[in-house]
Amino acid sequence: MRMTTEYLADEIAGLYDDQSALPPYAEEMFNHFISLLDSGEIRAAENCNGEWRVNHWIKKGILLGFRLGKFQQACTESPFPYFDKHTFPLKTFSESDMVRIVPGGSSVRRGAYVAQGVIMMPPSYINVGAYVGRGTMVDSHALIGSCAQVGEKVHVSAAAQLGGVLEPIGALPVIIEDDVLIGGNCGIYEGTIVKRRAVLGAGVFITASTPVYDCVNETIIRKNENGSVVIPENAVVVAGTRSLGGAFAHAQNLGIYTPLIVKYRDNRTDARTALEESLR
Ligand SMILES: CC(C)(COP(=O)(O)OP(=O)(O)OC[C@H]1O[C@@H](n2cnc3c(N)ncnc32)[C@H](O)[C@@H]1OP(=O)(O)O)[C@@H](O)C(=O)NCCC(=O)NCCS
Incomplete structure (x- = not known):
């Protein structure tokens, strides 16, 4: 099936918005959509001259797949079968994909793009619609949530979680x-x-509601007009605390977690974060 991205986007959004029974061609349309996501030809967000533009219709397409999906048992020969909607099987890899998937309980859902040179340590999970660029390390217990976009040579350390868009409604x-x-x-x-x-030190948490205190420029970063908190280039962010407002909190000497930009990347940071080439 050949069609322009604009046509596909309109069709997918139309099918998603239509609450009546889905027409027979909806599954064919969905399969075309998911194969383009899988190959990285369409993405949940695109960088246009340094600005990120979110393609909201991609999330609609994924949700459409859940509506179309029928519960089924997959992988019947395994002692641990799994059960999921038939529209979301596992992604299949071959040696020519040049992705190193170290054995031990990792999964990648179909509709996730994983570039050559990515290393996945077990167990890790890459959900539908995610995009993972060349040479990125996804370490043990890491999650690349649905539609998360990860660039090249990123280190997603052990137990780091990149949230997905499927829930709550409206997540970007x-x-x-x-x-x-x-x-x-x-x-x-x-x-x-x-x-x-940028470098996020161990244990940094950021949601759309988290103010980030930039101690170098003496500013507070809050979500922008698009709803995103943006961590600047080269920022080194560590987990900090600040006093909590209000008489009760003051009386109890309470503090609240807050991420702090303590510096911008320098030679020392480069040395601390240098990647081990022989592991790649
Ligand atoms: C952020 C990090 C890279 C250090 O960066 P750095 O540029 O070397 O930072 P510096 O040592 O110059 O520290 C700058 C300031 O922040 C503080 N700081 C640094 N890292 C911190 C952290 N993780 N938590 C709290 N404070 C931290 C330092 O004490 C220093 O403050 P001070 O000048 O008042 O003493 C390092 O702390 C870190 O978290 N590395 C990631 C480790 C990890 O998760 N590995 C995963 C392996 S799977």
């Missing part, structure tokens, strides 16, 4: 640009954009 894709380090146990959610070469 998380975007991680090239050469970023996401430290262990980070949680990055709800449309957060992390610009090139």
Whole structure:
């Protein structure tokens, strides 16, 4: 089936909005849509001259797949069969894809794009609509949530979680640009954009409601008009605290978690975050 992206976007959005029974061609349309997502030809967000534009219809297409999907058992020969909607099978890889998937319980759903040179340590999970660029390391217990966009040579450290768009309603894709380090146990959610070469220290959490205190420029970063918190290029963000407002909190000496930009990347940060080439 050949069609322009604009045509496909209109068709998908129309089918999604139509609450009546889906027409017979809907599944063919969905299969075409998911194969383009799988090959990276369409993406949940695109960078246009440095600005990220979210393609909201992609989420509609994925949700359409859940409406079309029928519950089924897959992988019948395994002692641990799995059960899912038939529209969301696992992605299939071959040696020529040049993706290293180390054995031990990782999964990638069909409709996720995974570039050559990506390394997945077990167990890790890449959900539908995600995009993972060349040379990125997805370490153990890491989640690349639905529609999350991850650039090239990113290190998604152990137990780091990049949130997805499927729930809650209205969630935006998380975007991680090239050469970023996401430290262990980070949680990055709800449309957060992390610009090139930024470093998130271990245990940093950011949602659309999280103010980020830039101690270098003495500013507070809050979500922008599109609903995204944007971490600047080269920022080094660590997990901090601040006093909580209000008389009760003051009396109890309460503080609240807050991410802090303590510096912008320098030689010391480069040395601390350098990747081990022999692992690649
Ligand atoms: C952020 C990180 C890279 C350090 O960067 P750096 O540029 O070397 O930072 P510096 O050592 O110059 O520290 C700058 C300031 O932030 C503080 N700081 C640095 N890292 C911190 C952290 N993770 N949490 C809290 N404070 C931190 C330092 O104490 C220093 O403050 P000070 O000047 O008042 O002492 C490192 O702390 C980190 O979190 N690395 C990721 C580790 C990881 O998750 N590995 C995953 C393996 S799977």
